[in-house]
Amino acid sequence: MERRRFGLRHVCALTLLLVSLCPLRCRANWMWLGVSSPGVPEELGCAGLPLSPRQRDLCRRKRFLLPSIQDGARLAVAECQNQFRHERWNCSTTQDPSVFGFELTSGTKETAFIHAVMAAGLVHAVTRSCSQGNTTECGCDARLRSGGLSAEGWHWGGCSDHTQYGTWFSRRFIDHGVRNTSTTRGGHSLVSMNQHNAEVGRQAIDRTMSTDCRCHGVSGSCAVKTCWRTMAAFGRVGLYLKERYERSVQVWDRSKRKNKRKDPRRVPIDKHQLIFFNKSPNYCVEDRRRSVAGTRGRRCNRSSTGPDGCGHLCCGRGYNTHVVRHVQRCECKFVWCCYVRCRRCESMNDTHTCK
Numbered sequence: 001m002e003r004r005r006f007g008l009r010h011v012c013a014l015t016l017l018l019v020s021l022c023p024l025r026c027r028a029n030w031m032w033l034g035v036s037s038p039g040v041p042e043e044l045g046c047a048g049l050p051l052s053p054r055q056r057d058l059c060r061r062k063r064f065l066l067p068s069i070q071d072g073a074r075l076a077v078a079e080c081q082n083q084f085r086h087e088r089w090n091c092s093t094t095q096d097p098s099v100f101g102f103e104l105t106s107g108t109k110e111t112a113f114i115h116a117v118m119a120a121g122l123v124h125a126v127t128r129s130c131s132q133g134n135t136t137e138c139g140c141d142a143r144l145r146s147g148g149l150s151a152e153g154w155h156w157g158g159c160s161d162h163t164q165y166g167t168w169f170s171r172r173f174i175d176h177g178v179r180n181t182s183t184t185r186g187g188h189s190l191v192s193m194n195q196h197n198a199e200v201g202r203q204a205i206d207r208t209m210s211t212d213c214r215c216h217g218v219s220g221s222c223a224v225k226t227c228w229r230t231m232a233a234f235g236r237v238g239l240y241l242k243e244r245y246e247r248s249v250q251v252w253d254r255s256k257r258k259n260k261r262k263d264p265r266r267v268p269i270d271k272h273q274l275i276f277f278n279k280s281p282n283y284c285v286e287d288r289r290r291s292v293a294g295t296r297g298r299r300c301n302r303s304s305t306g307p308d309g310c311g312h313l314c315c316g317r318g319y320n321t322h323v324v325r326h327v328q329r330c331e332c333k334f335v336w337c338c339y340v341r342c343r344r345c346e347s348m349n350d351t352h353t354c355k
């Protein structure tokens, strides 16, 4: 009797442990589409992709959006790597389903950026598909079609990007339709943190939109000007979010009681601010368990005082210098008639890599 009870408790504890270790990390992660090759999602189909049951259902109902989901995910992964290419954490991806390794769920600023940029990528790609007329469910912004202030010599025309459908889809797909939890009083859970940051990402698309115009009229006289609203190139959105990342705000993790006294950040959070709970590790040394690659072997810039400077990037460990020889054609001259003669020039470049 006693023994059986013990055994049962044991099993319970084990299950609890697994559930608490696994929750997000082992769960299906749609972000995997961002590291898959073009065409693969269509081949695997909604059932074969690492989606949650809800996402799978949405995928089936909006099958025509599958290429856009992948485009958005790939756009976001590439932009994350572009924005962080000079940083210690360089947004590298892993082979396991977490895609971003430990950072997907670590609750750090990096987690915040990942969720924001992925949600933004989805809005961007779906909206692009709407504007290109690829689906009947959405299209150009009908409110900005003709009309406008002709007194000022221009009017709305062409196709204004309409982010509403893409935003709806991104919310539906990523937030699993979870009711959005209160943001200040009760602290945050990882789910509500991710949800908040994903929303910051979606808003970033709207906030970086601009108006483009084109002139019409006899020989480019600009008698008539047509204007339309257009989303910024995704690189601009990435830059916006990177700035938000630099200024992100630490909030209280409600699952950790003991933080309650120390950092009860109860000030209301601006809805355009990225939030996180946990301080980031320094990302200096390799930590396989957390899939931190470390900065050993990374190229650094000896004359830079920024994050890519050898001092910062190599965490004070020093760096190796390699001389790279470049041979180029140079001092080319046009010789009458008719060829170009060049000299071969050699240059030596020093490259530095972290120890």
Ligand SMILES: *[C@@H]1O[C@H](CO)[C@@H](O)[C@H](O)[C@H]1NC(C)=O
Pocket: 081, 085, 090, 091, 092, 093, 293, 294, 295, 296, 297, 298
């Ligand atoms: C990030 O840095 C690691 C070395 O620390 C390197 O292996 C990897 O290719 C880099 N990833 C990207 C996306 O630049």
Ligand SMILES: *[C@@H]1O[C@H](CO)[C@@H](O)[C@H](O)[C@H]1NC(C)=O
Pocket: 067, 068, 125, 128, 129, 130, 132, 134
């Ligand atoms: C729209 O459809 C065309 C033709 O199928 C395709 O080439 C294009 O990539 C699609 N655009 C988007 C944004 O999905």
Ligand SMILES: *[C@@H]1O[C@H](CO)[C@@H](O)[C@H](O)[C@H]1NC(C)=O
Pocket: 180, 195, 196, 199, 271
């Ligand atoms: C929560 O929902 C409200 C209305 O439903 C919305 O205005 C707000 O942006 C949402 N907040 C977050 C963080 O998703």
Ligand SMILES: *[C@@H]1O[C@H](CO)[C@@H](O)[C@H](O)[C@H]1NC(C)=O
Pocket: 301, 302, 303, 304, 305
């Ligand atoms: C190194 O940093 C300096 C100063 O920021 C910059 O001018 C230079 O272009 C950088 N060199 C490389 C190879 O990135």
Ligand SMILES: *[C@@H]1O[C@H](CO)[C@@H](O)[C@H](O)[C@H]1NC(C)=O
Pocket: 326, 347, 348, 349
């Ligand atoms: C090598 O140096 C030359 C001139 O000093 C520069 O134009 C070239 O971009 C450098 N190459 C690399 C790979 O840094």
